[in-house]
Each structure stands twice: as structure tokens, then as C-alpha cells.
Amino acid sequence: MYEHNGEKYFIVDGHCHFWDASPANWVKGHEQYAKGWIECFHAYMGLGPPETHWPLEKFQKYSEQDFVHDMFEEGGIDVAVMQSTYLKEWYTTGFNTAEENGRLAAKYPGKLIVNGRWDPREGEAGLDELRADAEKYQLRGVKLYTAEWHNGSRGWRLDDDACEPFYAACKELGITNIHVHKGPTIWPLDKDAFDPRDVDQAATDHPELNFIIEHVGLPRIEDFCFMATQEPNVYAGLSVVIGGLMHARPRFFAKVMGELLFWVGEDKILFGSDYGIWEPKWQIDGFLGWDYPEADHEEYSDYPRLNNAGKRKIVGLNAARLYGIEVPPELRLPDDAGTPAAQEDAQLVQAG
Amino acid sequence: MNTPAAFREGGPQPARAEPVLRERVLAALDGVIDPELDEPITTLRFVSSVDVTAGGDVEVMLRLPTPQCAPNFAFLMAADARDAVRRLPEVRGVMVHLEDHYTGHEINAALARGEGFTGAFPGETDDDDLGALRELFQRKALIARQARICKMLLDSGAGAEEVVALSVADLPDGPDIQRCLTLRAELGIACEPRSPAFVLPSGEPLTAGGLVRWLRMARLVATSLEANGGICRSLLQARHDLATDPEEEGP
Numbered sequence: 001m002y003e004h005n006g007e008k009y010f011i012v013d014g015h016c017h018f019w020d021a022s023p024a025n026w027v028k029g030h031e032q033y034a035k036g037w038i039e040c041f042h043a044y045m046g047l048g049p050p051e052t053h054w055p056l057e058k059f060q061k062y063s064e065q066d067f068v069h070d071m072f073e074e075g076g077i078d079v080a081v082m083q084s085t086y087l088k089e090w091y092t093t094g095f096n097t098a099e100e101n102g103r104l105a106a107k108y109p110g111k112l113i114v115n116g117r118w119d120p121r122e123g124e125a126g127l128d129e130l131r132a133d134a135e136k137y138q139l140r141g142v143k144l145y146t147a148e149w150h151n152g153s154r155g156w157r158l159d160d161d162a163c164e165p166f167y168a169a170c171k172e173l174g175i176t177n178i179h180v181h182k183g184p185t186i187w188p189l190d191k192d193a194f195d196p197r198d199v200d201q202a203a204t205d206h207p208e209l210n211f212i213i214e215h216v217g218l219p220r221i222e223d224f225c226f227m228a229t230q231e232p233n234v235y236a237g238l239s240v241v242i243g244g245l246m247h248a249r250p251r252f253f254a255k256v257m258g259e260l261l262f263w264v265g266e267d268k269i270l271f272g273s274d275y276g277i278w279e280p281k282w283q284i285d286g287f288l289g290w291d292y293p294e295a296d297h298e299e300y301s302d303y304p305r306l307n308n309a310g311k312r313k314i315v316g317l318n319a320a321r322l323y324g325i326e327v328p329p330e331l332r333l334p335d336d337a338g339t340p341a342a343q344e345d346a347q348l349v350q351a352g
Numbered sequence: 353m354n355t356p357a358a359f360r361e362g363g364p365q366p367a368r369a370e371p372v373l374r375e376r377v378l379a380a381l382d383g384v385i386d387p388e389l390d391e392p393i394t395t396l397r398f399v400s401s402v403d404v405t406a407g408g409d410v411e412v413m414l415r416l417p418t419p420q421c422a423p424n425f426a427f428l429m430a431a432d433a434r435d436a437v438r439r440l441p442e443v444r445g446v447m448v449h450l451e452d453h454y455t456g457h458e459i460n461a462a463l464a465r466g467e468g469f470t471g472a473f474p475g476e477t478d479d480d481d482l483g484a485l486r487e488l489f490q491r492k493a494l495i496a497r498q499a500r501i502c503k504m505l506l507d508s509g510a511g512a513e514e515v516v517a518l519s520v521a522d523l524p525d526g527p528d529i530q531r532c533l534t535l536r537a538e539l540g541i542a543c544e545p546r547s548p549a550f551v552l553p554s555g556e557p558l559t560a561g562g563l564v565r566w567l568r569m570a571r572l573v574a575t576s577l578e579a580n581g582g583i584c585r586s587l588l589q590a591r592h593d594l595a596t597d598p599e600e601e602g603p
Contacts, residue, residue, distance in 0.1 A: 032454070046587075047590075218583075219576065219583065222492070222573045226572075248583075252575070252578055255575040259572050262568075
């Protein structure tokens with residue numbers, strides 16, 4: 001529960017990490033990738049307020065104590081979804097595994113949800129692992145990282161045929177939330193690395209599953225929005241959007257929010273801090289107090305407004321719905337609160 | 353990080369400057385566009401140094417916002433820089449180097465050999481000139497730029513029917529128009545004085561009925577380009593400890 005201006009909010013962080021990118025965990029011979037990766041993340045931290053920056057050493061590996069302090073005590077987060085990202089070609093024990101997430105989650109019951117992962121290139125063994133993880137961590141979601149390297153392959157697509165058994169397994173196991181990393185990536189070499197079109201196909205073929213596009217396809221927001229407006233089961237994950245833009249680029253942030261509110265709508269946007277890249281407190285505080293700069297300015301006049309009810313949905317209630325998290329009655333909204341997405345306009349655009 | 357001082361940031365000048373050639377090289381690099389952001393690599397501060405010799409040999413160093421910037425875009429910019437400098441008649445040889453990039457070694461070697469993208473990454477790609485990627489971003493840049501001009505006309509009181517009836521020759525001259533015409537020529541979209549002033553990404557003329565949709569799409573594309581440009585500027589600045597970019601928006 002987070003209190004802002006005397007009002008209480010239910011907060012779900014839809015996207016956070018607990019990683020080990022310290023030099024001791026770098027794979028021999030691949031050190032430059034392991035180092036480059038974490039230093040690139042560290043540069044992103046530089047886009048937040050200076051008083052929230054960490055030295056690189058802490059950033060490479062932060063402690064459980066840091067996590068609990070920043071997320072629960074300072075950030076007021078009720079429930080956080082922990083994403084698993086393995087990158088075992090670069091990090092010996094993995095960058096941020098389900099196992100490590102599970103260990104932490106077991107210590108804070110009800111506060112942490114572990115998301116698993118799968119990779120179609122692992123075939124039957126991958127399916128077995130997914131089944132085992134689902135049982136072990138009661139998975140309700142996975143994070144898919146299509147840019148991951150694997151045995152010489154530099155990535156895969158959500159519409160590859162090899163994914164079909166994995167979608168089927170997700171449905172069978174009750175894993176309904178598919179978070180997809182569509183953001184800064186280093187793969188593939190020969191195509192537009194940020195193209196989200198594979199999500200379009202997968203979302204159409206699997207209407208029972210929710211596809212949460214983390215980082216809203218940055219830097220391809222336009223492709224993401226054109227797709228999300230046509231697919232009822234595609235959601236926008238705000239990780240990186242708030243952390244990377246709200247402080248560093250407030251005018252761009254306002255425009256990106258305006259576009260997301262217009263095309264995707266406040267019912268389908270989920271807050272994610274992307275901790276440890278950025279601490280959650282300044283993000284939540286800033287977002288709850290956010291409005292368009294010069295709200296009456298012509299530049300923002302065509303965008304939907306975001307009222308208090310809309311903010312409640314984005315910072316917690318939307319994710320609570322997707323993950324079946326019980327929200328205390330006093331922190332819920334009446335059913336008809338908020339501003340519906342600009343469906344008519346969006347349809348006008350896609351039909352025209 | 354040990355980066356050569358940027359030439360437009362008061363860094364040391366080469367001891368034996370060849371000012372005329374150097375200026376011409378810089379002017380040529382002004383014409384090299386980051387296809388993703390639709391801005392010159394010079395104003396983006398991606399050119400970290402230019403060295404010229406009296407004999408006409410040119411060395412250009414390029415730096416990008418992160419070591420993990422997409423190799424395809426990195427290659428396009430580096431190859432375009434090489435080609436732009438090579439087109440100057442007084443240039444004898446040109447070397448373009450990409451600094452501190454995780455595929456810099458492969459890209460630099462392919463550039464030095466005069467090869468395309470497949471030369472840099474044999475077996476990993478069959479797209480040698482990255483034509484489709486370039487074209488996709490040219491179409492995005494075109495819609496964003498055209499809409500800016502169109503919006504200006506609408507704001508000054510023109511009606512929907514009126515703007516869609518305009519020809520290229522009716523448009524007020526300026527950098528946006530010039531860039532639109534270049535993009536149209538590159539995309540094979542008619543850009544004669546009598547051609548329609550505003551076209552869809554496909555090249556078809558814009559209609560009054562399609563105007564609202566077109567403007568909203570354009571606004572979204574422009575927002576994306578602007579936000580990406582902003583992120584790239586912030587990261588570059590943080591990585592190389594640069595002074596605040598004049599294009600930079602304050603917090």
C-alpha cells in the first residue's frame with residue numbers, strides 16, 4: 001500500500017528483478033558480453049533522478065536487504081511480479097533465475113509472484129522444465145526473452161511453430177500471463193530488432209492468454225500501438241517507460257503516455273518498476289502525481305486525460321486482475337470508474 | 353572511457369589541420385542520416401572525430417549511445433558515412449571506425465574491405481544492403497515529416513479538402529519539405545512540382561476522408577521517433593560525459 005497526498009493505493013509491480021551480474025558470475029570467454037550488458041543497464045539507471053543512482057558495484061549485485069527496503073519499505077509495493085531472465089551464455093549461474101526468485105519469494109509469502117520462462121529451442125526438455133517450474137513456483141505467468149542466445153542461435157519469434165506446444169502447456173498449467181520483452185535488444189542482426197509483429201500472430205491465435213509487452217516495444221511504440229489496438233489480449237508494460245522517460249524526458253513521457261492512453265487505454269496498461277534498474281519509490285510517487293505538463297497545451301489536447309481511477313488501475317488493479325490478486329475492499333474501485341479507452345477513435349483509425 | 357574529444361565541443365584540433373577539406377568532410381557527414389531517428393549523425397553527436405591529411409586521407413571515428421546499439425543500424429550509418437566522404441573528389445582514402453561497439457571489430461573490418469553487411473557477419477545474415485530496413489524507416493520518416501507540414505497549414509486555417517488538393521510546388525520551402533522530397537525520391541514516390549503534396553506511406557495521395565487517421569498515425573510515429581532520439585541523446589551524453597546537448601530538453 002502506497003500513500004500519496006493522503007490517499008491509499010494498492011500497488012502491484014508487474015516487472016522487477018533480483019539479479020547477479022557480478023564479475024564472479026561472468027562466463028569465461030564471454031566476459032565482454034556480461035560486462036557490456038550490465039553496464040548498459042547501469043547507463044539506463046542514469047536516466048532516473050541523481051539521488052537514486054547506485055555505484056556500478058552495487059548495481060551488479062544488490063542484496064536481499066536492498067530489495068526488501070527499496071521495494072516494500074520505501075516503495076510500498078503490495079505484490080511484485082519477479083521476472084526470470086537466464087542469459088546463461090553470459091552469466092554462469094544465470095542472470096536472474098526462477099530458482100533464485102523462488103528462494104526469495106518463499107521468504108516473503110504473498111508479496112512476491114515468481115514468473116517462469118520458456119524457450120522453444122529447448123524442445124521437450126524445455127517443456128519438462130516448464131512443467132516442473134509451474135508446480136514448484138505455482139506459475140501464473142512467464143517472461144519470454146526472444147533475444148536470448150542459445151547454442152549459436154541469436155533469438156527466436158513468438159510465431160515460430162516450435163512455440164505451439166509451449167502455448168498449449170501454458171493453458172494446461174494455468175499460466176495465463178505471457179510477458180514479452182520487446183525493447184532494447186541486440187538481436188537479430190538482419191531484421192528490425194524491435195519488430196513486435198510476431199506478438200500479433202501469437203495473440204490472435206491464443207485469445208485465452210494475455211500478452212504483456214514490456215517496454216511497450218520501445219523504441220517501436222508505433223508498431224506496438226497499432227497492434228495493441230487490434231488485439232484485446234495485448235497489454236502495455238510500463239517498465240522502462242516511467243523509469244527511462246518520466247524524469248529524463250518529461251515532455252516525451254507525456255506524449256508516450258498520451259499515445260498509450262489513446263491506443264491501448266488505461267485498462268490495459270501495467271506499472272512495472274524494472275527494479276534494480278530503477279528504484280520504485282520515485283516512479284510511483286511521480287506517476288501518482290503526474291499530469292500532462294501544461295495540460296491545456298495544444299500539443300496534448302487530443303490525448304485522453306488520466307484521472308485518479310485510471311492511475312489506480314495502472315499502478316495495481318489491472319495487474320491484480322490478471323494475476324488474481326485479492327485487493328482489500330477499501331482499495332478497490334467501483335466497477336464503472338475511470339475513462340474507457342478511446343475505442344471509437346481507435347476503431348476509426350484501424351478501419352479507415 | 354577514453355574517447356577522442358569531439359570536434360564541435362572545443363576539443364583539440366588536429367596539429368596539421370586541413371581546414372578546407374575537413375569542413376567539406378563534415379558537411380558531407382551532415383548528409384548522413386540515422387535512419388531510425390531521421391536526423392543527421394552530426395547533430396546527434398555520433399561523429400567523435402575527423403582527421404584529414406594534406407594528401408587527402410580521411411579518418412572518421414563514430415560513437416553510438418550504447419555498445420549494444422543494433423548492429424544493422426550501426427552498419428548502415430558507418431557505411432553511409434564512408435560512402436559520403438568517398439564521394440568528395442579530393443578524398444584519396446577514407447577509414448571509418450565504430451568505437452566501443454560490441455560488433456565494432458566485425459563492422460570495421462567489413463568497412464575497411466569495402467564489404468556489405470553480410471561481409472561483417474557471414475552466415476548470420478543474408479541481407480547485404482539492409483534495403484528493407486532502410487525503406488521501412490524512410491516511410492516512417494516521410495509520414496512524420498509530411499504531417500508536420502500539413503499540421504502547420506491546418507493550424508493556419510486551411511481546410512481538409514484544401515490541403516489534400518495541394519501540389520508539391522504549393523508548399524512553402526524549408527528543411528522539412530526538402531527532406532520529404534529526398535525521401536520520396538529515394539522511395540520512388542513521385543516528387544515533381546505537380547505531384548500531390550501529401551501522400552500515404554504507400555505513395556498514394558492523401559484524401560480528405562483519410563486525413564484524421566493519417567494525422568494520428570503520423571503523430572504516433574513522430575512521438576516514437578522523438579522519444580527514441582531523446583533516449584539516444586541521454587545515453588550518449590551519460591556514456592561519454594558530454595556537455596548538455598543544445599537539442600536536449602531539460603527535466
